[in-house]
Amino acid sequence: MTLSASSPVGIFDSGIGGLTVVKAIQSLLPFERIIYFGDTARVPYGSKSQVTIRKYALEDTGILMKYQPKMIIVACNTVSALALDVVEQAGRGVPVLGVLEAGAELAVEHSRNGRIGVIGTRATMASNAYPFAINAINPEVEVFTSACPLFVPLAEEGYTAHPAASMIAREYLEKLLEQGIDTLVLGCTHYPILKTMIGEIVGPEITIIDSAEAVALKARELLAENSLLNVSGVSAFPHLLVSDLPQKFKALCELFLGQEIPDVELMEV
Amino acid sequence: MTLSASSPVGIFDSGIGGLTVVKAIQSLLPFERIIYFGDTARVPYGSKSQVTIRKYALEDTGILMKYQPKMIIVACNTVSALALDVVEQAGRGVPVLGVLEAGAELAVEHSRNGRIGVIGTRATMASNAYPFAINAINPEVEVFTSACPLFVPLAEEGYTAHPAASMIAREYLEKLLEQGIDTLVLGCTHYPILKTMIGEIVGPEITIIDSAEAVALKARELLAENSLLNVSGVSAFPHLLVSDLPQKFKALCELFLGQEIPDVELMEV
Numbered sequence: 178m179t180l181s182a183s184s185p186v187g188i189f190d191s192g193i194g195g196l197t198v199v200k201a202i203q204s205l206l207p208f209e210r211i212i213y214f215g216d217t218a219r220v221p222y223g224s225k226s227q228v229t230i231r232k233y234a235l236e237d238t239g240i241l242m243k244y245q246p247k248m249i250i251v252a253c254n255t256v257s258a259l260a261l262d263v264v265e266q267a268g269r270g271v272p273v274l275g276v277l278e279a280g281a282e283l284a285v286e287h288s289r290n291g292r293i294g295v296i297g298t299r300a301t302m303a304s305n306a307y308p309f310a311i312n313a314i315n316p317e318v319e320v321f322t323s324a325c326p327l328f329v330p331l332a333e334e335g336y337t338a339h340p341a342a343s344m345i346a347r348e349y350l351e352k353l354l355e356q357g358i359d360t361l362v363l364g365c366t367h368y369p370i371l372k373t374m375i376g377e378i379v380g381p382e383i384t385i386i387d388s389a390e391a392v393a394l395k396a397r398e399l400l401a402e403n404s405l406l407n408v409s410g411v412s413a414f415p416h417l418l419v420s421d422l423p424q425k426f427k428a429l430c431e432l433f434l435g436q437e438i439p440d441v442e443l444m445e446v
Numbered sequence: 447m448t449l450s451a452s453s454p455v456g457i458f459d460s461g462i463g464g465l466t467v468v469k470a471i472q473s474l475l476p477f478e479r480i481i482y483f484g485d486t487a488r489v490p491y492g493s494k495s496q497v498t499i500r501k502y503a504l505e506d507t508g509i510l511m512k513y514q515p516k517m518i519i520v521a522c523n524t525v526s527a528l529a530l531d532v533v534e535q536a537g538r539g540v541p542v543l544g545v546l547e548a549g550a551e552l553a554v555e556h557s558r559n560g561r562i563g564v565i566g567t568r569a570t571m572a573s574n575a576y577p578f579a580i581n582a583i584n585p586e587v588e589v590f591t592s593a594c595p596l597f598v599p600l601a602e603e604g605y606t607a608h609p610a611a612s613m614i615a616r617e618y619l620e621k622l623l624e625q626g627i628d629t630l631v632l633g634c635t636h637y638p639i640l641k642t643m644i645g646e647i648v649g650p651e652i653t654i655i656d657s658a659e660a661v662a663l664k665a666r667e668l669l670a671e672n673s674l675l676n677v678s679g680v681s682a683f684p685h686l687l688v689s690d691l692p693q694k695f696k697a698l699c700e701l702f703l704g705q706e707i708p709d710v711e712l713m714e715v
Binding site: 217218219224225226228229326327330331333334336339340341342344345420421422 | 486487488493494495497498595596599600602603605608609610611613614689690691
């Protein structure tokens with residue numbers, strides 16, 4: 178397959194979480210066309226099995242492939258942890274970037290004391306993909322993980338500054354703080370929505386790694402290496418596809434990206 | 447289709463919530479064979495669109511129909527509200543009971559002051575199916591509703607007595623309490639898991655209607671009317687099918703039903 182700089186960057190996620198990646202790509206690479214698919218009919222992925230997650234990942238990649246992307250970004254940490262090979266295979270030579278590796282790399286770069294905390298869905302944490310990716314870069318680093326299964330529904334419901342959410346977050350984060358970490362990876366693209374609250378709990382001494390921003394940096398690097406970067410032109414609206422509730426998604430998206438967007442397209446899965 | 451008393455009672459739900467119906471049926475009708483399907487690969491339904499919910503309901507009914515049930519109980523309020531006709535059509539003459547009508551009837555029977563509160567998922571509440579069903583029985587009754595979108599994840603995560611859950615519940619229930627209701631319908635089969643907590647918030651003056659118990663009473667009535675009741679024999683384990691994570695479901699199920707159960711079968715959707 179011939180890849181062209183004018184082709185879009187394909188991004189997919191289980192739902193709205195991946196919009197944090199869209200936002201990061203838009204601000205870093207304003208001239209790239211983005212095609213985004215959110216599997217809102219089957220969200221969430223993080224509480225499901227590897228078999229099911231791999232099946233969904235295959236279908237999601239198939240949807241993006243119809244638009245002949247020059248790169249596929251897996252904005253879902255759960256898919257990055259459990260099904261990146263499925264996406265690579267279905268991508269037939271299109272470069273694939275997972276949020277997970279990008280987040281792991283940036284975390285290792287930032288940590289001074291070699292003690293990194295990672296939070297994510299139950300499936301991502303159970304896969305041990307973060308400790309594996311981090312230790313592949315530096316085997317000396319100690320990684321401490323905590324599954325935060327209620328963060329996705331809390332984020333989707335807008336409980337970003339609610340005392341109940343803060344109470345739940347404090348319990349999830351407590352055991353990581355006791356380990357003396359100096360870096361915390363938000364290992365789920367929904368979590369940046371709760372970043373302010375998480376930051377207040379962990380305090381200013383701990384660097385928070387947003388895997389959405391990390392993958393945007395990595396995407397720029399990879400596109401530049403392959404001479405596929407769009408460095409000028411007009412910045413276009415992202416093309417948004419979802420498997421359910423396009424109207425709700427549009428409203429959330431406008432809130433998220435802080436800009437009006439054209440209609441969101443419905444794509445059956 | 448000929449219905450036989452020895453045939454099983456089919457029950458389906460989006461996930462684990464319908465086990466509250468299994469439990470109620472087991473205690474009221476101990477000699478009935480139960481076949482249960484939980485769509486754990488696509489849970490939750492309550493935050494999705496009517497089109498998607500109807501599609502899933504059709505497939506769920508198809509799975510139960512393979513076991514030639516003598517009755518289908520829709521243990522999911524969201525499906526009862528938005529897709530009961532789909533189930534009836536796919537059921538080809540098998541009697542269908544939705545939790546929603548059963549809960550509505552029992553609530554009208556119990557209310558003294560004609561002011562009934564209903565809580566449920568966003569989709570069920572938006573459908574207005576409860577006010578409609580209650581006012582079809584008695585048009586004088588005033589119905590007040592409140593969507594509680596975080597109750598399903600809180601129940602699935604076991605936050606049954608957590609102060610954060612209680613804080614969230616208090617906010618959801620506050621406006622109903624201000625309306626002077628004397629009856630509160632748990633319009634989602636997950637909510638009985640949080641019943642103690644909800645009861646503490648609303649106080650002993652308000653009668654809580656558990657739609658799982660309501661539908662069990664209704665099932666007994668309907669089976670008796672059609673001479674399909676199994677009044678003796680041995681009580682068998684329920685036959686459990688799920689679309690994902692059978693092991694996790696088995697563990698939850700044992701916790702729920704307070705008994706060991708045989709393996710849970712995986713059924714692809």
